[in-house]
Amino acid sequence: MDTYDVSNVPGYLQYLENHKNKLKNARALKGQPAMPQKSRDEILMQFMFRQMMKETPSACEESLQSSFLPPAYPPSIASFNDLKKVMIKSLCLETHHRGRYLLLRSITKTHNTAAAMFLVEDEDDNVFILQLYNHNQELSGAQILKKGTILLVKEPYVKVMVDGEYGIRVDHPSDVSFVPQFDHLVPLSWRDRVSDADEDAFSWKVEGSEYFNQNDFRSAIQCYSKGLETQPSPELLVILQLNRALCLLKNHCFEAALEDVEMVLNLSEKSEKGLFRKAQAFYQLRMFKESCETHAILARHYPGNTAAAHEYQRALARLAEVENGKYEFKKMILEAKKRRPPSLDRGTYIGPIAVKQTESRGRGLFTTAAVKAGDLLLCEKAFAHAFHNGDESQNLRLLIDVDMNKATIGTQPELIETISQKLYKNPSLIPGFVDLHHGTYEPVGVKEVDNKPIVDSFLVERIIVLNSFGCPLLSRAIHIHSMERVDDLTRSSNRQFHSVGIWKMASYINHSCMSNARRSFVGDMMIVRASMDLPADTEITFWYKTPLDCDPKELPLDLQQWGFTCDCALCQDTQNAGRRALSNRVKFLSEVETLLKKSMMNLRVVENLLLSLAGTYRRPAHEVPRLALYPSYLALATIYCSSNKPKKAVQFGLLCLESLGFVIKGGNIPRASGAPLCVEKWGLMTDGVVGCWMTLCRAYQELAPDLSPQAEGYARISYKICVGEDETFEQTYSTLSHRTDGFLVTAK
Numbered sequence: 001m002d003t004y005d006v007s008n009v010p011g012y013l014q015y016l017e018n019h020k021n022k023l024k025n026a027r028a029l030k031g032q033p034a035m036p037q038k039s040r041d042e043i044l045m046q047f048m049f050r051q052m053m054k055e056t057p058s059a060c061e062e063s064l065q066s067s068f069l070p071p072a073y074p075p076s077i078a079s080f081n082d083l084k085k086v087m088i089k090s091l092c093l094e095t096h097h098r099g100r101y102l103l104l105r106s107i108t109k110t111h112n113t114a115a116a117m118f119l120v121e122d123e124d125d126n127v128f129i130l131q132l133y134n135h136n137q138e139l140s141g142a143q144i145l146k147k148g149t150i151l152l153v154k155e156p157y158v159k160v161m162v163d164g165e166y167g168i169r170v171d172h173p174s175d176v177s178f179v180p181q182f183d184h185l186v187p188l189s190w191r192d193r194v195s196d197a198d199e200d201a202f203s204w205k206v207e208g209s210e211y212f213n214q215n216d217f218r219s220a221i222q223c224y225s226k227g228l229e230t231q232p233s234p235e236l237l238v239i240l241q242l243n244r245a246l247c248l249l250k251n252h253c254f255e256a257a258l259e260d261v262e263m264v265l266n267l268s269e270k271s272e273k274g275l276f277r278k279a280q281a282f283y284q285l286r287m288f289k290e291s292c293e294t295h296a297i298l299a300r301h302y303p304g305n306t307a308a309a310h311e312y313q314r315a316l317a318r319l320a321e322v323e324n325g326k327y328e329f330k331k332m333i334l335e336a337k338k339r340r341p342p343s344l345d346r347g348t349y350i351g352p353i354a355v356k357q358t359e360s361r362g363r364g365l366f367t368t369a370a371v372k373a374g375d376l377l378l379c380e381k382a383f384a385h386a387f388h389n390g391d392e393s394q395n396l397r398l399l400i401d402v403d404m405n406k407a408t409i410g411t412q413p414e415l416i417e418t419i420s421q422k423l424y425k426n427p428s429l430i431p432g433f434v435d436l437h438h439g440t441y442e443p444v445g446v447k448e449v450d451n452k453p454i455v456d457s458f459l460v461e462r463i464i465v466l467n468s469f470g471c472p473l474l475s476r477a478i479h480i481h482s483m484e485r486v487d488d489l490t491r492s493s494n495r496q497f498h499s500v501g502i503w504k505m506a507s508y509i510n511h512s513c514m515s516n517a518r519r520s521f522v523g524d525m526m527i528v529r530a531s532m533d534l535p536a537d538t539e540i541t542f543w544y545k546t547p548l549d550c551d552p553k554e555l556p557l558d559l560q561q562w563g564f565t566c567d568c569a570l571c572q573d574t575q576n577a578g579r580r581a582l583s584n585r586v587k588f589l590s591e592v593e594t595l596l597k598k599s600m601m602n603l604r605v606v607e608n609l610l611l612s613l614a615g616t617y618r619r620p621a622h623e624v625p626r627l628a629l630y631p632s633y634l635a636l637a638t639i640y641c642s643s644n645k646p647k648k649a650v651q652f653g654l655l656c657l658e659s660l661g662f663v664i665k666g667g668n669i670p671r672a673s674g675a676p677l678c679v680e681k682w683g684l685m686t687d688g689v690v691g692c693w694m695t696l697c698r699a700y701q702e703l704a705p706d707l708s709p710q711a712e713g714y715a716r717i718s719y720k721i722c723v724g725e726d727e728t729f730e731q732t733y734s735t736l737s738h739r740t741d742g743f744l745v746t747a748k
């Protein structure tokens, strides 16, 4: 949703086709020996040269990096004990070596491009390229793969890579493990020291702490684990377990950290560090209630621990957000502007909504109580978010997925990696994530093997394709941008974004062009508000793609990517409209748009054309919105308001809202009675609606001053629905603005 899909853009389409051809040619080599007929030195020289060339971008080289997804293959679900060792010399091309494992040692440093890539050797001294996908963040900083790192690859997949080289490709995090030097699998010739037998728990603790001080948490964890195996004294056991818990926290393995501190607290229930780390692990797992409960015990026993007291306050604030849905949105906006990535430390509020089975759209999200337009339904922290800072091409990638016939530009590869690693490190999150819609993809159905979770990165990718949202840094900025473009009639809200994320609860919302809710973003928080009054037990829908800006003939929208066709009233009506009515609609619309772009125009001619355009619709607008009309009505309302014809401004302002499906009472001039202005039914919500209400507010000032603040009130609700909050309304709109739609050009 709102991602940069370039699958049908000619240049990329060609790219996709070329890639498919390469895959076809590669498949023809299936089963042939993979080991190159070159000496070890030749391979090494060639590898280094290629990496050097990749690191020195030439002037003509495109800055956009590509990631290619091969046809999906399942992760290994074999137990290590059932696997036999295979050597490089026996590997075959385009083959998944099921029932086998490779023990490898890196002989070069890592080159982190789309994948972490390096040369490895086996015990026969044969060398080969290894590509580890979804490991870049894991293998960065102090944890970068050093020369001499030992790895075990389960059921290795050997591929002809895009550049024609041969290599082992690992996609699933659970298919590879980093083997400590002292593991019994490691041959003596690969060890720095001959034996670790004499090392005691204390030595392991010292060694672990050295790694910790270098921020190499993976190696530190290995040392502390080894120390724990050597029957340490009770004091040392607690230290090793606490130290390992800290490293696990730093390495984002929050569940394992929790297990360690529980062990400590079983031995010593008042351990200050144990309680503190437990509270931190719960916080990171977003279990704020449990975190607060642990903090309460900590505060009782250690009232002087100021760091813990500070974190307790933080956990209490999160809990309040989760329970009450009260957020300081202005503060969040400032934070989102400053923080990179804009990851906000906030809790998720789930309003009066619940997931339920629908009749024909799988599961959907429903209201559990009646709500009003503008009410907060959901304010959700991203499960994972990959941010792209618009100015740099740094983490921007072209992702080619041959299975799905899809090419996207954005941060999708980073998101696949972030989620794959998050699940691998915190397996309790797997069921909730893989419950998300994944179409026809068949998961392996095995949760763990040898006490390690199985993570399928292709399943992760498929879930991302079907459930991810492209998102701006701030929806408010997008709103401002669309209001600044006064000359653009449509003020497009059909946007595509390079940043992408997964919001699990929002993923259950189905699409309808006749949407009744709208999403907006502040950093990595998604805000979903009702865009109309909804009774209890109503299915909540929003746009995967907006129907507002498309050519009338483009309905029903192309939603093929999600595997369904929209059958809302709008799409059905367009399909039933008949060719003649549709081509007339297109013709009149184009004529009106051309006229409205001119600096001098005959407004009577425009009005007559709009009457003809309205005549192409058969059903009333409150049943089927008249999308081709609303931008022109809005333009006329603005023109009449600024040329001091408030009556006409009211007429066209109301027509604009009615064309979007609104039913408004008490707004017409002359007034039939002194009845208040009242929206009896809300229509489709687009950014322009805010300006339309503000134009009405201005026009009523002269004609019916009591209606003016009511129109402003509706502008405020509409603003809240569009940008997620109304705390910044006064910074953005004012009745004193020199613009008739109240927009403040100084809004930032």
Ligand SMILES: C[S@@+](CC[C@H](N)C(=O)[O-])C[C@H]1O[C@@H](n2cnc3c(N)ncnc32)[C@H](O)[C@@H]1O
Pocket (backbone or CB within 6 Å): 360, 361, 362, 363, 364, 436, 437, 466, 467, 507, 508, 509, 510, 511, 512, 561, 562, 563, 564, 565, 566, 567
């Ligand atoms: C993000 S998921 C929405 C939740 C999903 N219905 C579920 O059961 O998890 C997107 C998928 O929902 C289904 N869907 C969404 N809107 C639909 C609609 N208007 N009509 C039919 N299916 C729809 C499609 O299968 C689509 O790929």
